[in-house]
Amino acid sequence: MTVTARQLSLDALDRIERDGAYANLVLPELLGRTGLAPRDRHFATELVYGTTRMRRACDYLVDRFLTRDLEPRVRNALRLGAYQLHFLSMAPHAAVGETVEVAPKAARGLVNAVLRRVASAPPTWPDDATRLSYPDWVVDTVVDDLGAGDGMRALEVMNTPPPVTEREDGYVQDLASQWVAAAVGAQPGDRVADLCAAPGGKALLLAATGARVVAADIRPRRAGLMASNALGRAELPVIVADGVHPPLRPRSFDRVLVDAPCSGLGVLRRRPDARWRIDADAPARLGAVQRALVDAAAELVRPGGRLVYSVCTLTDAESVAVDDHLADRADFTAEPPPDGPWRPRGRGAVLLPQVADTDGMYLLRLRRDG
Ligand SMILES: C[S@@+](CC[C@H](N)C(=O)[O-])C[C@H]1O[C@@H](n2cnc3c(N)ncnc32)[C@H](O)[C@@H]1O
Secondary structure (H helix, E strand, C coil), X not given: CCCCHHHHHHHHHHHHHHCCCCHHHHHHHHHHCCCCCHHHHHHHHHHHHHHHHCHHHHHHHHHCCCCCCCCHHHHHHHHHHHHHHHHCCCCHHHHHHHHHXXXXXXXXXXXXXXXXXXXXCCCCCCCHHHXXXXXXXXXXXXXXXXXXXXXXXXXXXXXXXCCXXXXXXXXXXXXXXXXXXXXXXXXXXXXXXECCCCCCHHHHHHXXXXXXXXXXXXXXXXXXXXXXXXXXXXXXXXXXXCCCCCCCCCCCEEEEEEECCCCCXXXXXXXXXXXXXXXXXXXXXXXXXHHHHHHHHHHHEEEEXXXXXXXXXXXXXXXXXXXXXXXXXXXXXXXXXXXXXXXXECCEEEECHHHHCCCCEEEEXXXXXX
């Protein structure tokens, strides 16, 4: 029997939950083993990504009608059904009937009964975190840091699938990342260090300006992948190095980019399971790493050169707090943020996902005076 989109989706949800598999890895693997038509592949992708993203909300929808714990595959079948009914507004006869068919045999009666009740009982959400399906701490942090209006809108937009933006060279990269690379302002012949460079999207754009770029990353495997990306480009050397102790000559670079490891709260739309993986301590913990990275990066910048810091997240701990740390240095002055969709935030700028339908980012540009 050939597998259906819903069956494949249920298998993927089980792997994500049981094995901690990444949605964006397990889905292509399962799709690769089937002969599903393009329409069904698209539907399975929507089901797996959507149900994973909206897991907490789907649990709320079904838990209203459950009195006992369920085995994981039965719960996943209920989540899958609730997602179709509530978030895809599918007709109950299709969503319920076909989801029941792929549920474990012994639980089909229960799945049918619960989904019928979900179909006929609109929810009264207990709070925004349940309705928008985020951990409490994510909603609290984003709303505290951005304000209720911008924060809630950002969280809503990150529940929608991201647009796919293909660069002229065929590489798929979000526009926000392209704008960060442009904001570095590299000129032909400039010496540029990209201290957190893998997988290399921004480094390649920087090299395309005619700048001489050194791409460093602490993780050998990621650096290796980047080296194969950049293959044949002698002008883009890749090194494995800890950006906190870069093996590079102080005060010798025109531009230094720190596109730092971060909590990734600005790219949640791209990674459906990420919101369930990141822990509440991540922003503070990564903030310390980011401060160490910008300190080291600052030493590499020549007088008159630029230090550029960016993160794909929206927390103050990883943006304005890093800037506050740098503000103690008398030898660096902030440059105005770029025009366009960037909005000033402290001395830097933030790109909210809702403004230009991109990832969320923070950017800070400083000039070394002496
Ligand atoms: C946000 S990603 C960079 C994305 C990249 N700039 C691009 O545009 O494709 C952050 C990278 O920092 C690397 N990293 C983490 N800690 C580091 C450190 N101490 N030194 C250098 N790289 C580090 C991670 O391995 C990861 O590849």
